[in-house]
Amino acid sequence: MNKRKIIKLLADSLKIEVTELQKYDENSSLVDLGLDSLGFVQFIVNLEMAFGIEVNDEDLILSKLLTLNDLYLMLSKYFKSEDNSRKVIILDCDNVLWNGVAGEEDINVPEAFALFHKELTSLRNHGILLCLCSKNNAQNIQNAFRDLKISLKKEDIVCAKIGTKNKAESIKEIAGDLNLSLDSFVFIDDSDYEIGLVHAFLPDVKTIKVEEYDSEFFFDLQSLFKSFNNSTIDRTKMYHDQKEREKEKLIYKSVDEYNQSLQTECICEFAEESQAERISELSFRTNQFNLSGEHYSVNEILGFLSGSDYKVFILQAKDKYGDMGIVGAAVVGEKGDKYIIKNFMLSCRVFDRGFEYILLDTIRKCVKGKMLYGIYNKTEKNEMRGTFYADNRIKCIDNIV
Numbered sequence: 172m173n174k175r176k177i178i179k180l181l182a183d184s185l186k187i188e189v190t191e192l193q194k195y196d197e198n199s200s201l202v203d204l205g206l207d208s209l210g211f212v213q214f215i216v217n218l219e220m221a222f223g224i225e226v227n228d229e230d231l232i233l234s235k236l237l238t239l240n241d242l243y244l245m246l247s248k249y250f251k252s253e254d255n256s257r258k259v260i261i262l263d264c265d266n267v268l269w270n271g272v273a274g275e276e277d278i279n280v281p282e283a284f285a286l287f288h289k290e291l292t293s294l295r296n297h298g299i300l301l302c303l304c305s306k307n308n309a310q311n312i313q314n315a316f317r318d319l320k321i322s323l324k325k326e327d328i329v330c331a332k333i334g335t336k337n338k339a340e341s342i343k344e345i346a347g348d349l350n351l352s353l354d355s356f357v358f359i360d361d362s363d364y365e366i367g368l369v370h371a372f373l374p375d376v377k378t379i380k381v382e383e384y385d386s387e388f389f390f391d392l393q394s395l396f397k398s399f400n401n402s403t404i405d406r407t408k409m410y411h412d413q414k415e416r417e418k419e420k421l422i423y424k425s426v427d428e429y430n431q432s433l434q435t436e437c438i439c440e441f442a443e444e445s446q447a448e449r450i451s452e453l454s455f456r457t458n459q460f461n462l463s464g465e466h467y468s469v470n471e472i473l474g475f476l477s478g479s480d481y482k483v484f485i486l487q488a489k490d491k492y493g494d495m496g497i498v499g500a501a502v503v504g505e506k507g508d509k510y511i512i513k514n515f516m517l518s519c520r521v522f523d524r525g526f527e528y529i530l531l532d533t534i535r536k537c538v539k540g541k542m543l544y545g546i547y548n549k550t551e552k553n554e555m556r557g558t559f560y561a562d563n564r565i566k567c568i569d570n571i572v
Contacts, residue, residue: 173222174243175391180221181242184214190386197239208233224249257377257395258351258456260294261342263360264305264312267381269319274311280321283384288323290389295327299396300349303331304341304358338365339372350519352458352552357395430524433490437526439533442483442500447472449497450485453516458552460517460527462545462559467502467514475502481513482537486530488521495521499530509542510534511568515559531563544568 182189185205195204206214211233215226226249236242262268268288271278280288295301301323305312312333316325330348332341338360346353354375360366361381370378377395381388442450451469454461467475475481486499498521502513512534517527535543545560547567560567 173391174394175387176221177218177242177246178239178390179387180217181214184210184217193386193390195239197243200237201239201242202237206233211236218246222249257357258298258355259300259302259345259349259357260291261302261304261345261356261358261376262291263338263362263365264303264315265307266361267359268321268323269315273307273315278315278319280319285321286389287384288321290392292322292327294392294396297396300329301327302345302349303328303333304338304345304360305331305333306335306338307333309333337368339369342369342373342376350459350522357392427525430490433492435488435490435524437529438487439484439499439529442472442476442485444473444476446485446497447476450483450500453497453500453518454514457516457518458550459519460522460556461514461550461553462512462516462547462556463514464548464550464553465514480504484530484534484537486517486526486533488524488526499526501530501534503534503538509544510538512543512545512560512565515545527559528563542566 178192179189181201182192185192185201187204192204212231215231219225226246230236230245236245265272265278269278269280269284291301303312309331312331313325330345332344334341338358342356342358343353346356349355352375353373356375357377357379358366358369359379359381360369363380366378366380369376379388379391447469450472451467454465454467454472458464472483475483482503482505484501484503485497488495488498495518498518499516501515504511504513515527515530517530543565545565545567546569547557547560548569549557
């Protein structure tokens with residue numbers, strides 16, 4: 172849901188400045204700003220035209236939409252939530268990270284650009300991955316990062332595609348390198364052509380055109396990543412470490428040999444309450460190897476842990492490059508003489524290392540020979556793992572009975 176655009180439309184209907192509405196308490200009455208029935212109808216008409224939606228008649232009651240929060244709650248049903256899907260920002264460089272074209276003219280960093288760097292660094296520190304996609308020369312970009320006194324460092328970038336290749340192709344390569352789906356990405360560029368190209372060929376990628384770094388721009392950017400505000404995991408370091416692992420992987424003949432070379436250690440055990448937040452986060456961030464497609468809040472995980480109907484397993488891993496933390500989890504329910512795997516999740520960062528079999532073997536040992544079933548609900552992203560249960564002699568079902 173593009174709150175920035177919604178606020179602009181509402182401000183136009185109220186005939187006030189956008190900045191005034193942005194500063195307004197989201198729980199305070201909009202009537203105090205002059206919203207009346209006529210203005211409300213005008214706003215809804217403009218909203219429908221701008222977003223190509225049709226608001227249901229039962230939602231067109233001003234008395235139920237007196238605050239911004241009321242309005243957002245009502246409109247949320249008409250928009251696909253992006254809060255949990257966007258994980259990566261891909262940045263153009265020239266006239267995006269600095270003013271001017273590196274290697275062709277003097278470049279500088281005005282105050283507004285410095286504020287953008289500060290915002291990017293904050294997002295990076297909260298788990299968002301930063302990448303570059305530029306048609307400039309790689310050495311020019313390297314020199315710019317070296318010479319400019321900016322808070323954003325080259326080390327903050329997990330992947331860079333610099334060269335003449337069209338940006339849609341470069342973004343697909345970045346998606347492949349990071350093993351993430353295209354709807355994980357936000358692309359920021361100053362060129363109408365590049366924004367249009369990516370939007371046309373990669374419609375799942377969220378595109379943002381830079382016009383100026385004002386409060387509206389930052390509001391729009393922040394709204395895409397609200398679910399990461401409490402994350403403390405350094406994902407940039409994790410992906411840099413993963414690159415080193417992938418380099419080593421090329422010289423080994425088997426997964427076991429590769430894992431041994433990395434001095435891999437795994438711990439698979441029952442989860443504790445202190446791990447509920449990470450397990451919840453894993454359920455929301457893991458899509459390709461999330462066999463039921465379910466996502467769990469922290470309270471739901473705590474409910475599984477405190478009750479007697481479910482067991483929650485976690486898999487932690489580390490190697491010579493670092494501690495990867497909890498990279499896998501499973502929720503297993505007991506129903507009479509059988510156990511049912513309600514969900515089985517594995518982070519994309521550890522695909523092809525055999526960790527899923529360690530987790531599954533631990534579950535099998537705990538059920539002590541009883542019948543084991545697994546819930547698989549096909550989604551747009553987990554289809555490649557759809558045969559996992561069948562391949563491991565586990566009967567697949569679609570719900571707990």
